[in-house]
Amino acid sequence: MKEGWEAVIGLEVHAQLRTESKIFCGCSTAFGDEPNANTCPVCLGLPGALPVLNRRVVEYAAQAALALGLRINTESIFSRKNYFYPDLPKGYQISQYDRPFSEHGAVEAPTTERDEAGHPQEWRLKHFGITRAHIEEDAGKSVHDIGDPGKSYVNLNRSGTPLLEIVSEPDFRSSWEAYDYVGFLRRTLQYIGVCDGNMEEGSLRCDANVSVRRTGAEKFGTKAEIKNLNSLRFLQRAIDYEIDRQIALIEAGGEVVQETRLWNEREAKTYSMRSKEDAHDYRYFPEPDLPPLEVAAEWVETVRAGLPELPEARRRRFIGEYGLSVDDAFTLTGQRELADYYEAVVKASGNSRAAANWVLSELLRELKSGGIDITGSKVRAEHLGALIKLIEDSTISGKIAKDVFADMVATGKAPEEIVREKGLVQITDLGAIEKIVAEVIAANPKQLEAYRAGKTALLGFFVGQVMKASGGKANPQAVNEILKAHLEAEGR
Ligand code: ADP
Ligand code: ZN
Ligand code: MG
Numbered sequence: 299m300k301e302g303w304e305a306v307i308g309l310e311v312h313a314q315l316r317t318e319s320k321i322f323c324g325c326s327t328a329f330g331d332e333p334n335a336n337t338c339p340v341c342l343g344l345p346g347a348l349p350v351l352n353r354r355v356v357e358y359a360a361q362a363a364l365a366l367g368l369r370i371n372t373e374s375i376f377s378r379k380n381y382f383y384p385d386l387p388k389g390y391q392i393s394q395y396d397r398p399f400s401e402h403g404a405v406e407a408p409t410t411e412r413d414e415a416g417h418p419q420e421w422r423l424k425h426f427g428i429t430r431a432h433i434e435e436d437a438g439k440s441v442h443d444i445g446d447p448g449k450s451y452v453n454l455n456r457s458g459t460p461l462l463e464i465v466s467e468p469d470f471r472s473s474w475e476a477y478d479y480v481g482f483l484r485r486t487l488q489y490i491g492v493c494d495g496n497m498e499e500g501s502l503r504c505d506a507n508v509s510v511r512r513t514g515a516e517k518f519g520t521k522a523e524i525k526n527l528n529s530l531r532f533l534q535r536a537i538d539y540e541i542d543r544q545i546a547l548i549e550a551g552g553e554v555v556q557e558t559r560l561w562n563e564r565e566a567k568t569y570s571m572r573s574k575e576d577a578h579d580y581r582y583f584p585e586p587d588l589p590p591l592e593v594a595a596e597w598v599e600t601v602r603a604g605l606p607e608l609p610e611a612r613r614r615r616f617i618g619e620y621g622l623s624v625d626d627a628f629t630l631t632g633q634r635e636l637a638d639y640y641e642a643v644v645k646a647s648g649n650s651r652a653a654a655n656w657v658l659s660e661l662l663r664e665l666k667s668g669g670i671d672i673t674g675s676k677v678r679a680e681h682l683g684a685l686i687k688l689i690e691d692s693t694i695s696g697k698i699a700k701d702v703f704a705d706m707v708a709t710g711k712a713p714e715e716i717v718r719e720k721g722l723v724q725i726t727d728l729g730a731i732e733k734i735v736a737e738v739i740a741a742n743p744k745q746l747e748a749y750r751a752g753k754t755a756l757l758g759f760f761v762g763q764v765m766k767a768s769g770g771k772a773n774p775q776a777v778n779e780i781l782k783a784h785l786e787a788e789g790r
Contacts, residue, residue: 299541300545302513303512303513303545304510304511304512304513304515305470305471305472305473305508305509305510305537306470306471306508306509306510306518306519306521307468307470307471307506307508307509308465308466308467308468308469308470308506308507308521309465309466309480309507310464311464311466311483311504311505312436312461312464312503312505313362313461313462313492313493313495313501313502314327314436314459314460314493314500314501315355315358315359315460315461315492315493316358316491316492316493316494317352317354317358319352319354320336320352320435320457320458321349321352321355321392321433321435321460322340322341322435322458323340323349323458324338325338325341327459329499331455333441333453333455334453334454334455337454337455340458341454342387342454343389349585349587349588352460355460356433356591356593358460358493359400359431359433359460359492360400360597360598361492361604361605362431362462362464362486362487362492362493363431364601364602364605365486365487365489365608366403366405366428366431366483366486367404367405367428368400368403368428368430368431369400369403370399370400371397371400371401371593372592372595373397373592373593374394374399374432374433374591375394375396375584375590375591376394376584376585377392377393377394377395377582377583377584377585378390378391378581378585380580380581381580383437385437385439385440385453385454385457386437391434391435391437392435393432393433393434393435394433395432395582396582397590398430398432399431399432400431400432401431402428402429403427403428403430404426404427405426405428405479405482405483406424406610407423407424407478407479407482408421408422408423408613408628409423409424409475409479410474411472412474418625421624421625421628424475425469426467426470426475427469428464428465428466429466430464431462431463432462432463433462434460434461435458435459435461436456436457436458436459436460436461438453438455438456438457439453439455440452441453456500462493468518473533473534473535473537473541474534476537477530477531477533480502480504480530480533481530482609483502485631485633486608486610488634489606489609489634490608497530498528498529502528504528504533505525505526505527506523506533506536506537507521507522507524508521508524508537508540508541508544509521509522509544509554510541510544510545510548519548520553520556521554521556522540522544522555522556522557522558522559522574523557523558523559524536524540524558524559524560524561525559525560532563535561535563535566539561539566539567540559540568543568556573556574557570557572557573557574558570558571558572558573558574559571606634609632609634609637612631612637613627613628613631614627616631616637620644620650620654621650621651629658629662630654630658633672635672635673636671636672640653640657640679643679643683646679646680646682646684646686646687647682647683647686647687648687649686649690652689652690653682656682656685657682660703661677664677664707668707675707676707676709676710677703677707677710678710681706681710681711681712682703682706684713685699685702685703685706685713688713688714692773693717693724694717694771695724695770695773695774697770698724698770698771699713701722701770702717702722705720722771723771724771724772725768725771725772726776728780731764731768731772731776731780732780734764734767734768734772735760735777735781735784736784738764738767739760739785741763742760745759745760746785757781757782760785761777761778761781764777764781765777
């Protein structure tokens with residue numbers, strides 16, 4: 299940030315609730331189906347069709363609201379937000395306005411600045427206020443880039459998909475804080491299973507409100523809103539661009555105008571889309587076809603009691619219980635399935651450090667190169683735990699274990715099975731190792747002479763030869779000891 303300036307950012311996140319059917323009708327919410335296949339009179343906005351609220355939507359919204367520390371209103375009201383758009387056949391969106399589903403929340407999210415190369419600095423927890431989270435329906439989609447270039451198309455499959463709009467306080471002071479907060483929201487919603495968090499498919503979309511002010515100034519500057527950012531990286535870059543644009547504008551004697559802007563990733567710039575509308579422009583009024591939404595306090599408590607452990611709590615527990623570093627705990631709790639997997643490996647191996655090392659290095663590397671996540675891995679957690687045990691009880695060496703692991707990745711077999719089939723059991727029989735050592739020394743008289751003349755670095759050479767002769771199976775520690783004894787003792 300330029301010296302003497304401070305940025306103020308507020309975020310509006312639209313999270314698609316992953317119900318199987320839409321919010322006010324029974325149509326499917328599946329992504330990628332034949333255009334306009336999943337529609338009916340309600341989500342097409344035909345006259346006389348009546349909306350009926352999907353109970354699941356309320357359950358998911360409640361889980362999300364509680365996970366974000368929001369208070370749920372016992373009564374909330376659906377309102378019509380009126381505007382024209384080709385993908386909005388009713389001419390209004392059913393949303394919530396003056397009495398939203400939930401209000402007054404906050405999260406403690408881990409955040410950090412990044413250096414030039416994008417590496418995280420020191421993580422700290424920061425408090426971010428959440429103004430409200432309300433329930434609304436999504437619009438359809440206008441499609442401009444298919445078929446006849448002179449034509450636009452409308453796909454109404456998405457029309458009526460349930461959304462939770464989560465509006466934050468203007469509490470962010472940098473693009474990375476915004477980035478970390480949205481990442482936090484995404485993890486939290488994925489953990490509790492109410493949103494798949496897929497930003498590319500539009501399941502999580504973000505609008506960023508950005509303003510700047512001189513350091514020390516109390517009053518907020520005029521904000522511009524950047525719409526529909528569909529990746530965390532775009533969000534971060536768009537905010538940085540916008541901050542710089544506003545500062546340069548003001549320093550050149552200009553003024554920021556309140557407007558809606560769009561991010562163009564290819565040009566790495568924001569562009570003005572339209573001047574900002576105000577709430578009253580939308581002529582909000584209560585939806586006459588839906589009664590107020592009432593939720594009982596006891597029901598809210600039942601939902602609260604049913605929430606799983608949230609990612610932040612789990613991360614702190616991993617640090618305390620398993621002795622993990624902040625960064626390792628972060629990675630391992632980034633996805634609920636990965637955290638579950640790690641805990642299963644800990645249970646099977648009884649060694650939390652070794653489990654973390656194997657999951658974080660070997661396993662994640664394999665997943666990355668295979669382009670899959672943990673749910674697609676052939677290596678079962680119990681098998682990885684068993685592999686760690688085989689190393690610890692000296693059945694196999696750490697080196698052989700890597701080969702066994704590669705086999706597990708390819709075949710999904712249990713490590714004991716692979717070890718048995720390939721005869722990989724480590725040689726710990728000292729007599730057998732003595733024999734190989736004697737053979738290797740006898741076969742390398744020149745090196746033996748050099749070693750005894752003081753070139754002790756040749757020990758490595760002998761170790762290598764013995765390991766090779768044993769097919770990598772000799773216990774390395776025993777090899778070292780026996781070799782040293784033989785090389786030094788004999789012939790003196
Ligand atoms: P509007 O009525 O223009 O939609 P809201 O008060 O509803 O504005 O706020 C929308 C979002 O903009 C919220 O996330 C809020 O925190 C954020 N916001 C409000 N004022 C500012 C500002 N001056 N700078 C940056 N963000 C702001
Ligand atoms: Zn429908
Ligand atoms: Mg607003």
